[in-house]
Amino acid sequence: MSQQATISPTGPPPLTTAIALPFEPMDLTFSASANKLYASGMEEVSGGPPQWRQYVVSLSAPSGPIERFDTSIKGLQQDLVVNDKLRRGYALMMSGDVKVFSTDSDTLVSTAQKPSCSLEVLAINQATDMVYGGGATNEGGCLVQFDADGHVVREKVVGPHAKDKSPIIGSLAVDSASGDVLYLNAFGLARADKMLNEKWRTPVHGPGEPGPMGFEPKTNTAYVVVGTEPVISPTKISVFDAATGTPRGESSGPGSCQGFAATGDGRLFAIFFNSTDLYVLADGTSILTKFVSLNDIPGWAPSDTRWLQVDTVGRRLFVSPGGDRQKIAVYQY
Numbered sequence: 001m002s003q004q005a006t007i008s009p010t011g012p013p014p015l016t017t018a019i020a021l022p023f024e025p026m027d028l029t030f031s032a033s034a035n036k037l038y039a040s041g042m043e044e045v046s047g048g049p050p051q052w053r054q055y056v057v058s059l060s061a062p063s064g065p066i067e068r069f070d071t072s073i074k075g076l077q078q079d080l081v082v083n084d085k086l087r088r089g090y091a092l093m094m095s096g097d098v099k100v101f102s103t104d105s106d107t108l109v110s111t112a113q114k115p116s117c118s119l120e121v122l123a124i125n126q127a128t129d130m131v132y133g134g135g136a137t138n139e140g141g142c143l144v145q146f147d148a149d150g151h152v153v154r155e156k157v158v159g160p161h162a163k164d165k166s167p168i169i170g171s172l173a174v175d176s177a178s179g180d181v182l183y184l185n186a187f188g189l190a191r192a193d194k195m196l197n198e199k200w201r202t203p204v205h206g207p208g209e210p211g212p213m214g215f216e217p218k219t220n221t222a223y224v225v226v227g228t229e230p231v232i233s234p235t236k237i238s239v240f241d242a243a244t245g246t247p248r249g250e251s252s253g254p255g256s257c258q259g260f261a262a263t264g265d266g267r268l269f270a271i272f273f274n275s276t277d278l279y280v281l282a283d284g285t286s287i288l289t290k291f292v293s294l295n296d297i298p299g300w301a302p303s304d305t306r307w308l309q310v311d312t313v314g315r316r317l318f319v320s321p322g323g324d325r326q327k328i329a330v331y332q333y
Helices: none
Strands: 015-020 024-031 036-045 048-058 077-083 088-093 098-102 108-111 118-124 131-137 140-146 152-158 171-175 180-185 188-192 198-202 213-216 221-226 235-241 247-253 257-262 267-272 277-282 289-293 307-311 316-320 327-332
Touching: 024 077, 024 307, 024 316, 024 327, 036 077, 077 118, 088 118, 118 171, 131 171, 131 180, 140 180, 152 188, 171 213, 180 213, 213 257, 213 267, 221 247, 221 267, 257 307, 267 307
Parallel strands: none
Antiparallel strands: 015 327, 024 036, 036 048, 077 088, 088 098, 098 108, 118 131, 131 140, 140 152, 171 180, 180 188, 188 198, 213 221, 221 235, 235 247, 257 267, 267 277, 277 289, 307 316, 316 327
8 A cells, every 4th residue: 555755743853954065975974983974976176177086074073174085995986884893984986896994094904805796785784794795797686795804705696687677786785683685676675694595585566677775674674666767756665574575565755766764763764856855764664754844955956866874873864965065964863
């Protein structure tokens, strides 16, 4: 049964602050142990075209200077995850390399062993320190498991290969409680155990191929976006029991869903293209509830692309408003 978005009866939270930046932030990642945000973006360069940069924003001194990454970690990044216990970060570069760096000094520690799988996304198990990658090979979709030092522990080809469907794993999440890995490609939503053996696969019905996946670990619920074209059309979000792959229901969003962010306490934030509002899903339900309007961000437009990240310790939600807004909005939740 499809559920429509509702308005929270408690009212929206206030905008806590907005961190000014010298660039348009994208691809946010938060490190709780270092109290830092990692962000990539395009920066205007005097006398030349804009350049892609990687930056570190210290939230202990948000008005201080914005630092650049170690130049040995420079280059286009596809994904970045952090291990707060070991104070390490793992940056997946467009070259396919995974760079291991210190989140204390933001300098390179090592370059991970390169797998045969062409990686697209990363995820991390904070309980075991294992890092996971998803992507594709000539044989089909693939999963890779790295240890904390970046050594390949195992690789596995998962799912079939077909001419009319992409095998690339584009969304990946780890259930730290069990060590299982959830992943998504055109063949559906699937789950593998800690040895990367596929336990089940569930088709995700269109229109079109499934898009982003959100995982809420407390209720073991997976949310899969379908119908993302055109971006101004309502989005269907299919809801699954992430333990068994059993469908739980559907939700309807106002436009193309551009990302999810799980709080770990049963809530999952969702943000949409073509919407002035940011929403939350709670307790494994399919009901989208309005969390806050983004209209209080000066110059913001609903057609802007945007990104989310959460600080589960300080209960802060970070929003990159997109467009040409050179700031990160911060909300308490």
